[in-house]
Amino acid sequence: MSAATAREPSPPALGRRLVPLRAGVILQGFLLWVPVEKLFQVQIGFNAASIGLAAAAYAAVVPLLEVPSGILADRWSRSKILMVASAALAASSLLGGLSTNVATYIAAAMILGVYFALNSGTVDSIVYDTVLEETGSSALYEHWIGRVRIAEGAAFAVSALAGGLVAGWTSPRLTYFLAVPFALASVLAFARVDEPQLHRAREPVALRRHVATAFTAMTRVPQVRQVMLLAALAALLAQAVIEFGPLWLVSLHAPATVFGPYWAALVATGGLGGYLTSKLGLGRRGPVVLLAVALAATPVLLATSTSVLAVALAQTALLLVVAIVGIHAGLLLHDAVPSAIRTGVSSGVGTLSWLLFLPFSLFLGWLLRTHGVRPAGWVLVAVTVTVAVLLAASVRRPPAPPAPAGAGEPGAADVGAAVPADVACRELVALVTDYLDGALPAGWRAGLDRHLAGCDGCTTYLQQVVATIDALAQLDRGQRPPQPVAGTTAGPDA
Amino acid sequence: MKGGLVRAMASAAGRGAANPADDRLFQGRDDPFPGHWRQPPAPWPAGLTTDDAARQRLRDALAGLPPSWRAVVRGRDVAGRDAAEVAAGLGLTAGQERQIRNLARAALRASLSRLAR
Numbered sequence: 364m365s366a367a368t369a370r371e372p373s374p375p376a377l378g379r380r381l382v383p384l385r386a387g388v389i390l391q392g393f394l395l396w397v398p399v400e401k402l403f404q405v406q407i408g409f410n411a412a413s414i415g416l417a418a419a420a421y422a423a424v425v426p427l428l429e430v431p432s433g434i435l436a437d438r439w440s441r442s443k444i445l446m447v448a449s450a451a452l453a454a455s456s457l458l459g460g461l462s463t464n465v466a467t468y469i470a471a472a473m474i475l476g477v478y479f480a481l482n483s484g485t486v487d488s489i490v491y492d493t494v495l496e497e498t499g500s501s502a503l504y505e506h507w508i509g510r511v512r513i514a515e516g517a518a519f520a521v522s523a524l525a526g527g528l529v530a531g532w533t534s535p536r537l538t539y540f541l542a543v544p545f546a547l548a549s550v551l552a553f554a555r556v557d558e559p560q561l562h563r564a565r566e567p568v569a570l571r572r573h574v575a576t577a578f579t580a581m582t583r584v585p586q587v588r589q590v591m592l593l594a595a596l597a598a599l600l601a602q603a604v605i606e607f608g609p610l611w612l613v614s615l616h617a618p619a620t621v622f623g624p625y626w627a628a629l630v631a632t633g634g635l636g637g638y639l640t641s642k643l644g645l646g647r648r649g650p651v652v653l654l655a656v657a658l659a660a661t662p663v664l665l666a667t668s669t670s671v672l673a674v675a676l677a678q679t680a681l682l683l684v685v686a687i688v689g690i691h692a693g694l695l696l697h698d699a700v701p702s703a704i705r706t707g708v709s710s711g712v713g714t715l716s717w718l719l720f721l722p723f724s725l726f727l728g729w730l731l732r733t734h735g736v737r738p739a740g741w742v743l744v745a746v747t748v749t750v751a752v753l754l755a756a757s758v759r760r761p762p763a764p765p766a767p768a769g770a771g772e773p774g775a776a777d778v779g780a781a782v783p784a785d786v787a788c789r790e791l792v793a794l795v796t797d798y799l800d801g802a803l804p805a806g807w808r809a810g811l812d813r814h815l816a817g818c819d820g821c822t823t824y825l826q827q828v829v830a831t832i833d834a835l836a837q838l839d840r841g842q843r844p845p846q847p848v849a850g851t852t853a854g855p856d857a
Numbered sequence: 858m859k860g861g862l863v864r865a866m867a868s869a870a871g872r873g874a875a876n877p878a879d880d881r882l883f884q885g886r887d888d889p890f891p892g893h894w895r896q897p898p899a900p901w902p903a904g905l906t907t908d909d910a911a912r913q914r915l916r917d918a919l920a921g922l923p924p925s926w927r928a929v930v931r932g933r934d935v936a937g938r939d940a941a942e943v944a945a946g947l948g949l950t951a952g953q954e955r956q957i958r959n960l961a962r963a964a965l966r967a968s969l970s971r972l973a974r
Contacts, residue, residue: 374927374948496923498949560923775886787892789883796959799939802951820897824966827901831966834906834915835934 373507377497379659380557381490381507385514387552388486391449392518393545395526395538396456401609402619403459403535404468411610413465415728417472419605419721424476426717430709432481441489443558448481449553453546459738460539483713486511492559508760519630527623535619585724587699591708593753594692595716600685600746602720605629607727611736617671628679636686651758655751658684662747668742681747688754692735694756786814791821795828889965910971918968925949926961933958 396403404414436444451474459471487508494504526538582588612625643650661684664677693709700708731739791811797803798811815822884890905911919927925947932943933954946956 371950371952374925374953376948495960497925498953499926499958499960500953552942562920613956786882787890788894788897789892792882792963793959796955796962800955816957818893818897820894821948823898823900827966827970828962830901830906831962831969832934834911834969835930835965836937838908838912838915838919838935 365412371502372551373503374497377494377503377507380493380497381511383490383552383557384486384493385450385511387549387556388511389518390549391452391482392515392547393457393522393542394452394519394524395529396459396535397519397543398523398540398622399530399535399619401613402530402622403539405613407463407468408465409468411731412605412608412728412733413469414610414725415726415731417465417469418724418728420469421472421476421479422717422721424473425480426714427718428477428480429483433484433710436485437490438589439609440558441485442553443560444481444485445489445553445556446550448478448485448547449549451475451478451481453543453550456539456542456546460536460543479561482488484710489556489559492561496559496561512633513635514631516633520627523626524623527620530560530622531618531620538854578753584699587696587708589753590692590695590699590757591712592714593750593757594696594712595690595719596746596750596753597685597689597692598712598716599720599723600701600743600750601682601689602684602716603727603746604678604682606724607731607739609820610731611665611674611678611740613669614736615669615671615674621671621675625675626673627680629682632679632683632686636857637682637690637693639683640687640690640694643687646758648758654684654687655754656744658688658754659744659748659751660738662743664740665743666737679745685750688750691754692757743802786810788814788818788821788824791818792824793813795825798825799829799832898970899973901970905973906969911969912971914968915965918965922961923962926957928963929954929957930961930965934962 401414404417409417423563423743432444455471455474455478458474459468462468462471470708490508490511491501491504494507495501529538529541608629609622609625612621617625621721645654657680661677661681664673665681668677696708696712696778727739727742730742786807791798791814794803794807794811798808804812815825858890882895882906884895886894888895919930920928928947929943931950932938932946940951940954943953947954949957
């Protein structure tokens with residue numbers, strides 16, 4: 364959201380370290396069954412109602428496991444969590460491919476729920492901490508998570524096209540078995556991830572207090588409630604389009620080969636949505652209202668059209684708009700809650716949308732089964748109108764006060780920006796090394812001096828940092844350490 | 858069962874906000890003094906950083922840092938090398954080297970503080 368500035372270069376070690384992670388994510392993305400899943404489900408005896416039941420089954424597993432998996436990732440190992448997730452993915456694909464009836468396939472869907480729960484947010488947090496470890500700030504996080512997402516999206520798109528072709532030539536069942544070796548290979552890739560250690564060095568958070576704070580913010584602050592609902596409904600809509608959208612094509616008797624390009628177009632909207640969100644200027648009323656109108660109008664086609672192309676385009680457009688709304692809502696939420704509880708709130712949004720999706724998928728499945736795609740299309744219109752209203756309402760609130768540059772981001776006080784009238788303690792802590800190095804512009808230096816003159820806490824902090832530096836300088840003098848510190852691998856050593 | 862895939866892709870927006878030098882230390886936007894200490898650091902007892910226990914604590918804390926942070930601190934603060942030399946050796950920009958050093962020093966100071974308690 365900050366002004367476009369030249370991106371600082373990434374240290375070579377950062378790119379190298381993220382190679383196994385990116386490889387694992389790409390391999391996980393080779394889910395060849397994804398574009399033809401609905402065809403296969405129909406072949407083994409599913410109808411729209413039991414498709415809804417299968418969706419509800421995995422939607423029930425995810426929120427149950429999401430919180431424990433997050434805690435496990437922090438206390439045990441994030442890369443091992445990813446390995447378990449990939450193993451669940453392989454097991455789910457295998458069991459899905461072996462399925463000849465609804466019950467075993469629903470079991471496979473629930474194992475896939477384990478994969479979703481373990482995987483969600485884990486890659487992001489590894490990238491975030493790796494960037495912080497290798498650069499000392501989070502400035503390059505967006506860049507690297509973007510690269511991971513693009514690679515993942517490309518893998519989805521390629522595997523969608525390949526899966527459609529394989530299913531067309533042979534059978535949809537084969538696509539499930541072909542996905543298994545890719546998932547197993549991703550286990551091996553994640554085993555090679557050089558996991559960041561930062562979260563272990565952090566002081567343990569009092570979990571209960573943390574959850575309580577997040578819960579209070581989520582339930583008591585109307586603004587936060589409204590944005591959370593917007594984000595959760597956007598996620599629900601995206602999931603509904605993906606889960607049930609192919610049934611429109613099935614009902615229109617679209618050939619198997621259409622499903623590959625159709626799915627590829629759907630997944631491409633994720634990346635495109637991210638790009639467009641940054642270009643649209645959604646802080647202003649005009650673009651938001653346009654977006655709300657597009658959102659409410661697009662699914663009308665799903666309720667009225669009988670053309671495969673029109674339906675596929677309408678779904679793609681809807682998913683694109685929903686992706687933009689979802690990312691926009693994520694940013695609004697980011698601004699509305701303090702950073703300490705942001706992760707808690709965003710996983711609250713995730714849980715909320717899974718819980719909403721559960722009954723919604725049962726209902727939509729039942730409706731599709733008993734009344735066909737048209738009434739289901741009108742239900743989607745009703746949900747998008749609700750989201751459009753929430754979206755339009757979000758623009759009414761006064762713009763968030765311009766946060767101090769990179770407020771809350773470690774070491775991100777922007778010395779290129781104007782010196783604030785009142786330098787905060789946070790900025791002194793972020794800039795103390797620049798201050799001691801004499802690397803600050805004069806204005807900032809004077810601002811910090813003024814702050815230090817009036818702040819005992821920061822004066823103490825500065826003294827302690829200087830004392831720490833002095834102690835470090837004495838570390839190898841006087842008494843030689845018996846050994847260089849174990850595990851010191853790179854760089855100059857004393 | 859593939860709907861969750863898109864969910865996983867879309868959830869990226871809200872994530873990545875966790876950060877270590879965070880609001881546990883400083884007051885948030887809704888507090889009386891945003892950006893200021895929640896609890897100012899307590900002064901250390903005299904001689905805290907000079908005895909053998911402190912030295913050992915520093916070595917242990919240094920060993921617990923990420924390798925790149927350790928390399929920067931060992932190069933700059935322990936061995937007293939030139940900033941440009943250390944940064945070039947690790948492929949860092951001058952700014953990145955300073956930011957890493959700042960975070961690493963903060964972590965080491967915090968571990969000495971725990972010794973004082």
